Amino acid sequence: MKNVQPQGSHFIDGAYVEDTAGREIACIYAATGETVATLHAATPAVVEQALASALRAQKEWAALAPVARGRVLSRVAALLRERNEELSELESIDTGKPIQETLVADATSGAEALEYYGGLTATLTGETVPLGGDFVYTIREPLGVCLGIGAWNYPTQIACWKAAPALACGNAMVFKPSEVTPLCALKLAEIFIEAGAPAGLFNVVNGYGDAAASMVSDPRVAKVSLTGSVPTGRKVYAAAAEGMRHVTMELGGKSPLIIFEDADIENAVSAAINGNFYSTGQICSNGTRVFVHEAIVDEFTERLLERTRTAVIGDPLNPDTQIGPMITETQRRKVLEYIEIGKTEGAELLLGGTAPEGGGFYIEPTIFGNVTDEMRIAREEIFGPVLSILTFGSEEEVVARANDTEFGLAAGLFTKDFTRAHRVVAQLQAGTCWINEYNLTPVEAPFGGVKMSGVGRENARAAIEHYSQVKSVYVAMGDVAAAF
Ligand code: NDP
Numbered sequence: 001m002k003n004v005q006p007q008g009s010h011f012i013d014g015a016y017v018e019d020t021a022g023r024e025i026a027c028i029y030a031a032t033g034e035t036v037a038t039l040h041a042a043t044p045a046v047v048e049q050a051l052a053s054a055l056r057a058q059k060e061w062a063a064l065a066p067v068a069r070g071r072v073l074s075r076v077a078a079l080l081r082e083r084n085e086e087l088s089e090l091e092s093i094d095t096g097k098p099i100q101e102t103l104v105a106d107a108t109s110g111a112e113a114l115e116y117y118g119g120l121t122a123t124l125t126g127e128t129v130p131l132g133g134d135f136v137y138t139i140r141e142p143l144g145v146c147l148g149i150g151a152w153n154y155p156t157q158i159a160c161w162k163a164a165p166a167l168a169c170g171n172a173m174v175f176k177p178s179e180v181t182p183l184c185a186l187k188l189a190e191i192f193i194e195a196g197a198p199a200g201l202f203n204v205v206n207g208y209g210d211a212a213a214s215m216v217s218d219p220r221v222a223k224v225s226l227t228g229s230v231p232t233g234r235k236v237y238a239a240a241a242e243g244m245r246h247v248t249m250e251l252g253g254k255s256p257l258i259i260f261e262d263a264d265i266e267n268a269v270s271a272a273i274n275g276n277f278y279s280t281g282q283i284c285s286n287g288t289r290v291f292v293h294e295a296i297v298d299e300f301t302e303r304l305l306e307r308t309r310t311a312v313i314g315d316p317l318n319p320d321t322q323i324g325p326m327i328t329e330t331q332r333r334k335v336l337e338y339i340e341i342g343k344t345e346g347a348e349l350l351l352g353g354t355a356p357e358g359g360g361f362y363i364e365p366t367i368f369g370n371v372t373d374e375m376r377i378a379r380e381e382i383f384g385p386v387l388s389i390l391t392f393g394s395e396e397e398v399v400a401r402a403n404d405t406e407f408g409l410a411a412g413l414f415t416k417d418f419t420r421a422h423r424v425v426a427q428l429q430a431g432t433c434w435i436n437e438y439n440l441t442p443v444e445a446p447f448g449g450v451k452m453s454g455v456g457r458e459n460a461r462a463a464i465e466h467y468s469q470v471k472s473v474y475v476a477m478g479d480v481a482a483a484f
Helices: 044-062 066-082 084-095 099-105 107-123 155-168 184-194 209-216 230-242 265-281 297-308 329-345 395-403 418-427 462-466
Strands: 010-012 015-017 024-028 035-040 128-130 135-142 145-149 172-176 202-204 221-227 246-250 256-259 289-293 348-351 366-369 386-392 410-414 432-435 468-475
Touching: 010 044, 010 184, 044 145, 044 172, 044 202, 044 209, 066 084, 066 107, 066 155, 066 184, 084 099, 084 107, 084 155, 084 184, 099 107, 107 155, 145 155, 145 209, 155 172, 155 184, 155 202, 155 221, 155 462, 172 209, 184 202, 209 221, 209 230, 221 230, 230 246, 246 462, 256 265, 256 395, 265 297, 265 386, 265 410, 289 297, 289 395, 297 348, 297 366, 297 386, 329 348, 329 386, 386 395, 395 418, 410 418, 418 432, 462 468
Parallel strands: 145 172, 145 221, 172 202, 221 246, 256 289, 256 410, 289 386, 366 386, 410 432
Antiparallel strands: 010 015, 010 202, 024 035, 128 135, 135 468, 348 366
């Protein structure tokens, strides 16, 4: 295995920083279980250094001309693209995701975000509001120091999706990766410096939840953007509310994928595969409740099983591998427990369900048939390669059942009837919907959840609203009227 030990556990003020007094973080390669790097969680001194330098850098950054800021973001994007291969390999080692995925979905997705916001930076202006003589103008201002907290499934993408709009608006960011994937964001921080960003503009602080929690409560932090689970979201949102901080919450889901009787079956099967097994099922927006019309459920299931049986499970660094391991042994155990729960609840195990022999945290792609709405595997987020097939009879019925969940991150449907497609989408309680596709999340489109799946939006112009604030300036052109 290539040496991936970083020069320090944190990247602050333009350089690697180490404090061995912090609790050890073992970085484990999920395909073998071997420790590939050892880091130390941030101590209060490290957190202090990160926040102080971000505060300094933010002022310097916000004072630059917007086009100069945009240029730096564009340079970061170019470097990400130039080094895609090397960064994808690191991403695969950090997460266990297959290299054929990381080459197209991680540094490249991050680069897209930086390209998009790099171009947008110089267009972020206020407006003039005429009042018939007097007028108001608005100034779009940065919030200050933003804290990004990441989940482990997309360490590079999450860091870029948060940093790019934050920095475009003139903020600085301190990013806390998940402790199980601490490596990728450090590389990104190096690249920011190489691209000409001021030292301290994008700092990375590695550590456990407590390190992030201490920053959420720090008065120097103006905004918190979390990608994580609903329970963590609840805690972080509550802590942020104490200080009246801005928040973006990108949380979990249990999204429906609805296959109507007139759907193109091959495309629907492709979407079900992508929406359940890509990244070994560790994707927040996955369509894990696959509702299939009763008239086509046999045909759909047969093709889904046939095609899923051909999935190549193996070493993430082998370009032929399509399914890598779960991120950790703990996550694998959690998913295996859900598989047992599914069997006990009476769902029919059609494929997979076991952990292959040998090292690494692997689980076979798993498909359950005859799943019903009240089963826990149909209600709770599993975050693993477990697909549930549920059948339905009518459009009205499936819409009600699709919405009968506390989550509302995403939803998809397959039909050739375009009036039905738009009618159903209009009724689905989800932040992102797909018609005849699933799980594509271009940076040009807003992404985020409703209900318990979150607050705020990432990507597109929508994210600008969540990383800036508007100041209104009233300008009087005449005398001041007073009562006395
Ligand atoms: P967690 O909620 O466990 O952790 C998310 C992050 O929050 C981690 O960096 C974690 O640190 C940190 N954290 C934990 N406790 C606190 C706290 N009290 N205060 C501040 N920060 C804290 O999520 P996972 O990493 O397990 O990721 C999986 C979850 O993320 C799933 O629910 C998934 O749906 C969701 N997700 C949502 C996405 C979206 O865009 N909507 C995209 C991807 C994932 P540490 O890990 O060190 O404990």
